[in-house]
Amino acid sequence: MLTKWLNLTVSMMSTEEKIFEAAFKVFQSKGFTGARMQEIADEAGINKAMLHYFFRSKEKLFEAVFLNAFGKLAPQVNEIFNSEDPLFEKIEKFVHSYISFVIDYPFLPQFIIQEMNNNPEFVAKFLKDEKRPNPSKLLKQIETEIGLGIIKPISPKQLLLDIFAMTAFPFAAQNLVKGIINISNDEFFQLMEERKIHISEQIINAIKK
Amino acid sequence: MLTKWLNLTVSMMSTEEKIFEAAFKVFQSKGFTGARMQEIADEAGINKAMLHYFFRSKEKLFEAVFLNAFGKLAPQVNEIFNSEDPLFEKIEKFVHSYISFVIDYPFLPQFIIQEMNNNPEFVAKFLKDEKRPNPSKLLKQIETEIGLGIIKPISPKQLLLDIFAMTAFPFAAQNLVKGIINISNDEFFQLMEERKIHISEQIINAIKK
DNA sequence: TCAATATTTAATCAATTTGTTAAATTTTTA
DNA sequence: TAAAAATTTAACAAATTGATTAAATATTGA
Structure with a gap:
């Protein structure tokens, strides 16, 4: 913009x-x-x-805003997912890049998830878009690295879910999280900063042989 | 009911x-x-x-429904968090119990998170409730088990976030997840069934010494 | 410059939606 | 059984809200 x-x-x-x-x-x-x-x-x-x-109309305005919002996130996710990097590096890059980005747009994850659930007809519209997040290459890579004995046998889809969940959830459930673990806004963002390293460590520790 | x-x-x-x-x-x-x-x-x-x-009024009706919904989840979370079980057992029990429950109410996580974000004034209202999810005992336990050398040094809050994220996110972002990894509703629930074991394994693998 | 075009405003419309009311019906209870 | 209380309905009132319109103002280009 x-x-x-x-x-x-x-x-x-x-x-x-x-x-x-x-x-x-x-x-x-x-x-x-x-x-x-x-x-x-x-x-x-x-x-x-x-x-x-x-x-x-309100619909058109919303559509412009929503597609723009999603368009901010998807390309950089795809760039990382579809690179030639080894898996561990991809995980580190994704987590770092996603959290850095979302710290600037803290309500974007919740916004996307919410409208995805409330306007399911919207989902179809941009899941056709070639800019949509496409994890198929990453999923294959996970299987390959299992075959090569680099990581433990694991369901690729579960691992992908783990990565998304660990990074996106705290932002999506921001107010709930702040309330339950009883932290201020500043403490929340501090925690998210630390999380850039934490998540990669956790996931890699869990799957490395 | x-x-x-x-x-x-x-x-x-x-x-x-x-x-x-x-x-x-x-x-x-x-x-x-x-x-x-x-x-x-x-x-x-x-x-x-x-x-x-x-x-x-609509507000009153909503309040009744929302507090009831939250009241379904919180007590069983607290029961597990505040038990005398060792950490690994708590993690296993929590994940199993949460996912089993939420499979019966698949839109509950998204509902709670969404209204938590849209009506922040609501947050305060039941964060005072003694039935609210209270992880303080669990957080202390994590520190203790680190001290005892049972698990690796780790930020207790990050670990708690990991657990919540891995279990709740797939349900909260249900439609997004289905769209991105391209699975049917049945496959989604199958994946969630498998996840009961997967999450505990991942987390415990990541933190055990 | 000045006419054509684009932008902006205030007022209002039309549809939707929450909420009310008074009367009818059913259920309870003395 | 019969009066009292609770439940249910249809019709309507009041407020909200997305959208339109016509007129006013500003901008652009010949």
Whole structure:
């Protein structure tokens, strides 16, 4: 987004950009059904009619925001998953890159998961997209490395789930986590920083021979 | 709930029970803002006015459903966390019990996490409840077992997060998971069955000395 | 410049949705 | 049994909310 590049202030953004960023913010915290067009307009500091002028409808605006959000994550996941690196290195790179990214967009995981569950018709739409996360190469690699005796026999899908779960869950369940283990926002992000190393260690310890 | 005890059919449930179960169902799949009072009434097979007759408002109805949902999970988590079992046994019991339970209520984790994020004011309300998940004893136990040389040095909070993440994430992100690793609903539940053993193995392998 | 085009606003519409009410029906109980 | 209480219904009120419109203002290009 242009504003990220040039660090522009709100006043220099185009109205369309202001709407988009406001919508991103509101949709993330309220979800599609919870979000209000008026709140997005207020957040953007413009008249509500502008939302429809630029994006036609709430659905269209949401779609733009959601696909953009998902499009931020998927490519870098794929780049790592489809590289020629050995498995352990891929795990380290994925965890590090995912957590670094999501620390900047802390509500993105929950947003994606939530809308994925509430609007299942949406799922189909971009699972066809070639940018979608595609773990098939990684799954084969896991089998190969088992065959080579590098790692213990293990279900590749379970391992993939482990990796996603360990990295994404704390962000997705952010408020629950903070409440249950009783930590502040700062402590949470400190914990997530540490987690970049922790997760790789845990998983590699568990599967290495 | 009475219907669980006696396995009664819908027609034998009291109206209040019918409403409650219908609300549980609709709130889970649509979330608070997405749920419609009319849809709950239809699902329960009663007149919409009954919802207000028994529960006054959508908020009250939701609160009843949400606290009940959370109340299903928390006590058994606490029972395991606060027992006198050694750590490895606790991990095995927790994972097994949590997954078994959640297989019967597959949308409960996503529901709780979602409403926790969307209605933060709700969080406070039952984090005071003595029934809330309280991991303090478990956290101390982890430190103790590290001191005794049973497990490797590790951050207790990270380990706790690992356990929650590995068990809860696949359910919370159900539709995303199914889409990305490309499996059917049946295959998903098969995978979750296998996961009861897999998770304990992974975690224990990672931390045992 | 000035006409054409794009942007913006305020007011309002139309549909949806939560909530109410008064009357009818059923159930309870004295 | 019959009065009292609880339950249920249909109709409607009130509020919310996504969307439209027509007019005003600003911008652009010939």
